[in-house]
Amino acid sequence: VNRRRAVLGAGAAAALFGAALARAAEAGYAAADLQHARRLIDRGLADGTAWSLVESLTTEVGARPAGSEADTRAAAWAQAAIRRLGLTNVRAEELPIRVWQRGSATARLLQPYAHSLVIASLGNSVGTAPDGLAAELAYFPDLAALRADTSDRARGRIAFIDQPTERTRDGRGYGRAVAARVEGAIEAARRGALGLGIRSISTARDRVAHTGAMRYDLSVPRIPAFAVSVPDAELIARLHARGAVPRLQLAMNNHSEVDATTRNVIGEVAGGELAQEIVLIGAHLDSWDLGQGALDNGAGVAIVSAAAALIASAGARPRRTIRVVLFGNEENGFDGARAYGDRYRDTAHQLVAESDFGSGRVWRLRSRVRRDALPLIDALAALLKPLGIARPADAANEGTPGPDAALLMRRHRWPAIELTQDGTHYFDVHHTENDTLDKVDRDALPANTAAWAAVLWLAAQAPHAFGPLEAPAA
C-alpha cells in the first residue's frame, strides 16, 4: 500500500479506480473479475516475490548463455521456482541449437603509444588468426559514414565506427544505433577491411564493452568484430581529431556453430471453461555471458513469474489458461520463440506479451489487437492508470510486446499487449559485465508485477477474443 501511495495519493487512486471499474464493466468485463483485478493490483504492490526471484537467479545461477551448463542450471532453477510459486504443468521443452561461444579478446594500441583497450567480441564474430592481427584503424563517425564511403580508406585496415547511442526512455536511441553492431562487419568487409571495431552501443561512460549479436553476409568475408568501451572509443576519436592514425594489435578467439541444447521453461495457471485458449506472458531465461543477466532478463523472468504466481495464489481460477514461457536463446537466435511457435501454432492465443526491458517502471500500455477488442484494451488501460501507466492515443495499437512475443505476434497473428518500461538507464548496463543484481530497481518491481497480474487476469477473463490480428503486424 505504501508503494501505491508513492505513485498516487490513496484518495485519488481510489477515485480513479472507481471510474476505471465502471468503464471496464461497460466494455464487457464482469464486475467480479474487475474487483479481482483490483485485488491483484493491491497485492502486487506489496509483493516482494519478483525481487526474491531475481536475487536468487543472479546469485545461484549467474550468467546463463544459451546452450551452456549454466543455461541447464537456469532451467532447473526456473522449474523449481515456478513450481514452488504454485504454477502447474511445469515443464522444460528441449530444443537443439547451434551456439556461438566467446573465447578471449584483447586489443592493444601500438601507435601512437601502447595502450590496452577494453573490448568484447560481438556475438557470432569469428576470431582472428592465432597470432592476431595488426592494422591501422580507419575512423568513421557512424555507420552512415561507413555506408557512404566510396574511398579505399577501410581496405587493409580495421574499420572503426564511433556510433553514439542516445539516452531515451523508450529505447529508440538504442534502436537507431544498433545497426552499427549488427551490420557493421558486412559494410566493413565490403570495403576490404580486415576487422570491425565499434564504440559500444551503450549510454554509459563505464570502461566496459557491450556485446550483442552481429551478423555476416555470404557475399563478403567474415571479419572479426568487436566493441570497445565508450572511454576507449572517445580516446580513439580524440586521437583521430589530432590526425593520428592509431595502429592496433587485435587477438580474438571464438567458436561458432557448436551443437548444444536449450529449452523453453513453461508453467501455467490452468484455465476453466476456455482452458484451451492461452494468455502467454514471456521473458527469456538466457543471458549474455558477461554479467549476471540481472536486468537482461532476470528482472523480466522475475516479474512475469511473480505476476502469474499472484494470480495462482489469489485462488480464483481464470477462464483461459495463463502460460508463463521462459524462452531459450533469445539473445542469439530466438530459437526458443521459433520452437514455441512451431509447436503451438494451432493453439488459440488470446494474448502474447513479454517483459524484457530491465527493471524500470512501466509507464505505457500499447496493444496490437483486432479492432473490435480495442474497447476491452482501453478499459484495461484505464484500470492501470493509478499505477502511472498511460495509454497515449498516438500509435496505441502499434505496440511491440518484447522480442520473443513480437516474433510470435508477427508469425502467427497472435494479439499482443506491450507494457512499456522506463528504459532511461537500461542501456547503461545491457549486454555488459555491469548487468548485475545491484542495478535492479527493487522498488519498481512490485508495481510492474501488479500491472502484469491485472493484464493477464483480465485478458484471461475477457468476454471475447483479442485476435487474431487482421493483417500481419509490421
Add this chain to the structure above:
Amino acid sequence: VNRRRAVLGAGAAAALFGAALARAAEAGYAAADLQHARRLIDRGLADGTAWSLVESLTTEVGARPAGSEADTRAAAWAQAAIRRLGLTNVRAEELPIRVWQRGSATARLLQPYAHSLVIASLGNSVGTAPDGLAAELAYFPDLAALRADTSDRARGRIAFIDQPTERTRDGRGYGRAVAARVEGAIEAARRGALGLGIRSISTARDRVAHTGAMRYDLSVPRIPAFAVSVPDAELIARLHARGAVPRLQLAMNNHSEVDATTRNVIGEVAGGELAQEIVLIGAHLDSWDLGQGALDNGAGVAIVSAAAALIASAGARPRRTIRVVLFGNEENGFDGARAYGDRYRDTAHQLVAESDFGSGRVWRLRSRVRRDALPLIDALAALLKPLGIARPADAANEGTPGPDAALLMRRHRWPAIELTQDGTHYFDVHHTENDTLDKVDRDALPANTAAWAAVLWLAAQAPHAFGPLEAPAA
C-alpha cells in the same frame, strides 16, 4: 564571469570581495596585491587552460605508472606544456626508483559454479605460482573482523575482506576503508591464509576493480593480494549468506623491485626581492596503470599548472618564487616527494600545497601554519569566500595539503594550505580503469584554478613568513 555568477550572484560577490579586501589589507597584504589577486580570480574563472591540459595529457600520454616508458613521455609532455604556458627554469630532476609492475591477474569461481571475477592485483603484490592457486574463500565482513579472528578459519584459504567504502565529501570514507587494502595481506598471512582478496575500496557499483598500494611485513609470508569489483564482492557475500563456501582459482603474475628512473618536473614563476623563498604548488605526474590518470592526478596537474600560468601571464612579478612541482611516483612510494625534500631541505618554503583529489570543486580552506600567520590565512580565506570556499573554525589549522606536500610538511615543518575539493564522486573511479577523461568535471576546473592562483599569489606577496611550523605536524 558567468562561472562566478554560477557560484554567487554578481552583486553579492562584489560586496563580499569588497569586505574581504578591506580585511586582508588590515592583516597586512598590500592593496595592490589584493587587487591583483582579485584580477587573477576573475581571469581564472574564465580560463580553459586546465581543461586543455588534462585533455592533452590523457589523450597524448595516457596512463603513466612511475618508471614506465609512458612516465618518461609524461615528463617530456609536462616540460613542454608548462614551458609553453610561460613558466621558467623548467627542468626534470631525475631519480632512480625500484618499481612494481603489473602482470596478468585472473580469478574464477570453481564452486558453487563457474564464474569469472573481475579482479586487479594490488600494487606491490607478489604473483601466484605459475600454475595458480585453488582455494576456498574465508569470508570476513571487514578488516576489523579479520583482525579479531582467532579461529583457524583463514588457514589454507584465501581470506576475503568485504570492507565497504562509505561515500563522503571529504574522503573520510576512503580513509576509514583503505587499511583493508594496505594491511589486509599482513593480517591474512598471520592467520595462515594463502592469499588475500578484498572488495574494491570504491564507492561505485561498476564491474571494475580498484588497485592501489598494499604492503607486507617481514614477519609473515608474502601472499598474493587482489581486489574484486563491488558487484563480484556482493555476489561472494550473498553466496556466503547462503552458507556456500566459494572455491576460487587464482592466477597472478607481477614483478617487484624493477630498477627504473622517474623524475620531478619543475617550473617556476621567478620571484623578486624574496626569490629564494619558495611557494610550492604540487601535483603528481604519475598515475596507476589501469585508467588514464584523468582524475588521479591529471586534473591536479592541470589545475596547478594553469594556476601558475595565470600568474605568469598576468605580468606582475611575485615577491617570492612560485614553484610548480609535478612529483614522480606518488602512487607507490612517494619517491619524488622524498627526493625533493632531500634536495631542497635548506631552501626556505613559504608554503607547500597540492591538488590531488580529482576535479571536484574546492569547498574548504584549511591551513597548517605558524600561529602568527593565521590572520594572513584567514584574510586569504575571506577572499575566496565568493567562490563558495569556507574556512570552518573546527580544525582550521589542521589541514593536510595532499600526499606529497603533506610528506614535505611533516618532514620539514614547511607550512601548508589545503584547498579541499569535493570528493563525493572521486572514489567511484579512483585507481580503476574508469579514471578516464570523460569523468573530469570540466565546469569545476576554472574555479579551482582561480582559487589556487589567488592563494599562490598572496602566499608569495605575504608580509611575513607562514612558517616554519612550531612542532612536527601529526
